[in-house]
Every structure is written in structure tokens, then in C-alpha cells.
Amino acid sequence: MASVTSKTPCVTCGKGAGLFKCEGCTQIYCTKHVTEHRQTLHHQLDEIIVEHDSLQEKIIENKDQSNPLTKYIDEWEQRSIMKIQQMAKETRQEIVQLSNIHKRTLSKELNLLTERIKNAREEDDFFETDLINWISTLSRLKDELMM
Known part of the structure; x- marks a missing residue:
């Protein structure tokens, strides 16, 4: 008897078989949506970097100003x-x-x-x-x- 393997669908579109599992969020994505997921992560990282740079600039400005x-x-x-x-x-x-x-x-x-x-x-x-x-x-x- 042959065994039936169940395929987990893409978390974004629910279609097809998900080929990639994200180690961070543990979700399954198809080829199309894994790229979008990575772009979302890159966008979030960019926002974190902007916040980081803003905080660093404020710290440097405060060094110059008197307490x-x-x-x-x-x-x-x-x-x-x-x-x-x-x-x-x-x-x-x-x-x-x-x-x-x-x-x-x-x-x-x-x-x-x-x-x-x-x-x-x-x-x-x-x-x-x-x-x-x-x-x-x-x-x-x-x-x-x-x-």
C-alpha cells in the first residue's frame, strides 16, 4: 500500500504546496510568497535601523548639550x-x-x-x-x- 503524504498549503494564499518553512515564524510559504515574506522582513529591519540611527543621533546631540x-x-x-x-x-x-x-x-x-x-x-x-x-x-x- 502506498502512503499518502499530506501537503501543507502556503500560509499566505492557501494554495499549492508550501515549499519553504520560515525558521523565525515557523510558517510555510510557496515560492511566490516566501519572497514577499522576506521583503516584509527586510522592510521591518530597515525601520529598526532608522529608529536605531535616530536614537544614536539623539545620544550624540545630548553629549554636546549641557545637562x-x-x-x-x-x-x-x-x-x-x-x-x-x-x-x-x-x-x-x-x-x-x-x-x-x-x-x-x-x-x-x-x-x-x-x-x-x-x-x-x-x-x-x-x-x-x-x-x-x-x-x-x-x-x-x-x-x-x-x-
Whole structure:
């Protein structure tokens, strides 16, 4: 007895015997429609390539553009630098004012000492203890001036 082999028809036209089985979609196609199926696959591949190229171009463009976070950080940095510079300026001014006050105070003390020394010399009224006190006062004023 001879066996009957059943033929699977083309999935597209349903006619004739399908000669080619697509490994991707596992469908059976006739000679005419296997070519159309391959053209469809090529068209889909072309669309994927266009999408790929578009994405790649956007990535390259974004490399050239600044990130908004980077811009924010740059602005924050500038604001911080300006605040620090302003604080440094104000602190310098305050130090100059305090230094001037301190120098005036030292100058007053030195003037008082000058008067005492001048009077002591004119009146020939001083002893070793006076000299030691005056040297000590001069030394202290000198040290305070260096601060």
C-alpha cells in the first residue's frame, strides 16, 4: 500500500504546496510568497535601523548639550562663591575696624606711659621699680601690637 503524504498549503494564499518553512515564524510559504515574506522582513529591519540611527543621533546631540543638573550645579557654585566673597569682604572690614580700635587703645596707653616717663625724668623722680614697670608695660604693649 502506498502512503499518502499530506501537503501543507502556503500560509499566505492557501494554495499549492508550501515549499519553504520560515525558521523565525515557523510558517510555510510557496515560492511566490516566501519572497514577499522576506521583503516584509527586510522592510521591518530597515525601520529598526532608522529608529536605531535616530536614537544614536539623539545620544550624540545630548553629549554636546549641557545637562540641566550641570547647569544648576554651575549656578549654585557661582552663588556660593559670591556669598563667600561677600562674607570675606565683610570679615576683612570688621578686622580692620577692630584693629584700628585696638591700635587707638594701645596708642592711648603709650601716650600715658610717655607722660609718666617724661614727668619722672623732668622731676628726677623714679626708681628701679619704676623702670621695671615701664619696661614691662612697653613689652606688653609691643606684644599686644603684634596680635
